[in-house]
Amino acid sequence: MRYVIIGTGVAGVSAVEAIRGVDRGAEIVMVGDDPHGYYSRPGLAYFLTGELHDKALFPKTREEYARLNFKFMNTRVTEIDREKKSVLLNGKTPLTYDKLLIATGASAVPLTVPGANLQGVVKLDHLNDAHSITKLAKRGRTAIVVGGGITALELTEGLLARGMNVQYLLRGERYWSNVLDEGESRIVEARLQAEGVTLHYRSDIAEIVGKSKVSGVRLKDGRSLKCDLLAYAIGVSPRMELARAAGLDVERGILVNEYLQTNDPDIFAAGDVAQVFDPLTGHSVLDSLWNPAREQGFAAGLNMAGQNKPYLKSAPFNVTRLAGLTTTIIGAVGHGRDEDVLGIARGDSETWRELPDAIMAQGGFDVNHVRLVIGEKSLHGAVVMGDQTLSTPLQNIISKQIDISPIRERLLARDAKIADVLVEFWSDHVAIA
Numbered sequence: 354m355r356y357v358i359i360g361t362g363v364a365g366v367s368a369v370e371a372i373r374g375v376d377r378g379a380e381i382v383m384v385g386d387d388p389h390g391y392y393s394r395p396g397l398a399y400f401l402t403g404e405l406h407d408k409a410l411f412p413k414t415r416e417e418y419a420r421l422n423f424k425f426m427n428t429r430v431t432e433i434d435r436e437k438k439s440v441l442l443n444g445k446t447p448l449t450y451d452k453l454l455i456a457t458g459a460s461a462v463p464l465t466v467p468g469a470n471l472q473g474v475v476k477l478d479h480l481n482d483a484h485s486i487t488k489l490a491k492r493g494r495t496a497i498v499v500g501g502g503i504t505a506l507e508l509t510e511g512l513l514a515r516g517m518n519v520q521y522l523l524r525g526e527r528y529w530s531n532v533l534d535e536g537e538s539r540i541v542e543a544r545l546q547a548e549g550v551t552l553h554y555r556s557d558i559a560e561i562v563g564k565s566k567v568s569g570v571r572l573k574d575g576r577s578l579k580c581d582l583l584a585y586a587i588g589v590s591p592r593m594e595l596a597r598a599a600g601l602d603v604e605r606g607i608l609v610n611e612y613l614q615t616n617d618p619d620i621f622a623a624g625d626v627a628q629v630f631d632p633l634t635g636h637s638v639l640d641s642l643w644n645p646a647r648e649q650g651f652a653a654g655l656n657m658a659g660q661n662k663p664y665l666k667s668a669p670f671n672v673t674r675l676a677g678l679t680t681t682i683i684g685a686v687g688h689g690r691d692e693d694v695l696g697i698a699r700g701d702s703e704t705w706r707e708l709p710d711a712i713m714a715q716g717g718f719d720v721n722h723v724r725l726v727i728g729e730k731s732l733h734g735a736v737v738m739g740d741q742t743l744s745t746p747l748q749n750i751i752s753k754q755i756d757i758s759p760i761r762e763r764l765l766a767r768d769a770k771i772a773d774v775l776v777e778f779w780s781d782h783v784a785i786a
């Protein structure tokens with residue numbers, strides 16, 4: 354029996370762990386085109402700010418890899434041949450499989466304006482990108498950041514920490530408009546401004562200018578801005594070219610059933626590249642989140658090894674930092690389109706933008722803020738900024754769809770003390786359970 358895994362991210366590695374747990378003797382081959390193999394991609398933000406050394410991004414020791422006993426090939430898969438049940442390595446060498454996992458992740462949507470391939474125009478997908486940003490930041494003084502979601506802010510914070518002046522260009526009127534509400538966007542923007550970031554609203558790039566290296570941008574409204582580096586984060590797209598060319602069913606990602614199986618029973622997909630059924634919204638959605646990728650990879654591995662374990666997607670959540678403010682986003686909280694992001698961003702979930710017919714309740718002020726999306730009997734989503742006391746209870750209440758009828762009216766009351774009501778409800782719930 355030979356299992357072949359394409360991708361050395363968290364989904365691929367979790368699949369190896371699951372397979373090895375149930376099949377000690379099988380051959381497992383992992384193929385990945387990133388020279389650094391498996392590391393924490395969310396950790397790249399902390400490497401950029403200088404809070405983490407790049408060595409701290411690697412979660413596994415040599416001994417742990419040795420125990421998993423798999424073969425790693427640092428090359429690219431260029432084709433999947435479903436008839437022959439084989440993948441082609443680097444356009445040359447075939448490698449047959451019995452079961453195949455596609456865990457190829459997602460990559461940054463490229464900027465398409467003229468000048469986008471000038472030196473000094475950067476994105477943040479890989480460790481190599483982070484290394485080149487730190488080198489370029491040493492040489493320049495002014496950086497322009499374009500885009501939205503978490504990664505645009507991570508780039509901003511990283512470049513600030515490296516001593517650059519940062520100008521942040523937003524196409525629309527406010528930051529992350531389809532996940533945060535207006536008050537939340539303004540909290541983040543005010544913090545960026547307090548850190549010295551210049552925000553430019555309604556600013557769209559017409560052209561990036563420079564000879565071989567970027568020296569500035571010309572905006573669609575005619576203004577020009579100078580810069581030594583331009584960093585963009587305008588969304589990510591699942592790497593599904595292999596699946597599409599092999600005739601597998603794809604939409605925005607590779608379509609899989611509850612066993613993470615594609616329409617070919619011997620081929621599975623997991624992580625950022627997979628489009629998975631979401632019971633919370635009733636749709637099949639994409640996430641670009643570490644935890645779902647890990648859980649999906651593990652479930653796919655078990656199923657590849659014949660375990661028949663359905664994967665049940667829970668309410669997606671992310672605990673992140675927005676302009677230094679710890680923020681947890683859970684379930685469905687927003688809707689519509691954000692002009693700064695095409696599709697989905699890193700650390701993002703399509704579920705977050707599936708706001709149902711529900712009522713909002715807000716509590717707290719300034720940096721300690723909570724917003725609840727309240728349905729008939731349960732909470733659909735929440736945003737917690739600053740004080741994180743409510744974050745874990747809310748993750749549980751939302752993902753388990755706990756009946757909140759006993760406190761619904763109190764949450765919706767004028768001047769409700771939302772935090773107190775929730776803490777009391779959660780303590781009673783835990784005590785009973």
Ligand SMILES: Cc1cc2nc3c(=O)[nH]c(=O)nc-3n(C[C@H](O)[C@H](O)[C@H](O)COP(=O)(O)OP(=O)(O)OC[C@H]3O[C@@H](n4cnc5c(N)ncnc54)[C@H](O)[C@@H]3O)c2cc1C
Pocket residue numbers: 359360361362363364365384385386387390393394395396397398428429430431456457458459477478479503504507592595623624625626640641642643644646671672673699700701
């Ligand atoms: C800067 C940044 C910040 C993030 N912040 C957060 C956050 O705050 N919270 C959160 O939950 N998530 C965050 N994420 C997202 C999270 O890291 C991803 O959801 C997760 O890494 C997805 O894992 P994966 O295994 O599906 O894909 P990946 O980690 O992308 O791994 C895919 C691998 O496949 C390889 N590959 C692709 N195509 C081929 C091919 N043809 N042949 C061989 N190899 C191939 C790639 O080289 C890559 O190594 C962030 C990501 C980044 C980059």
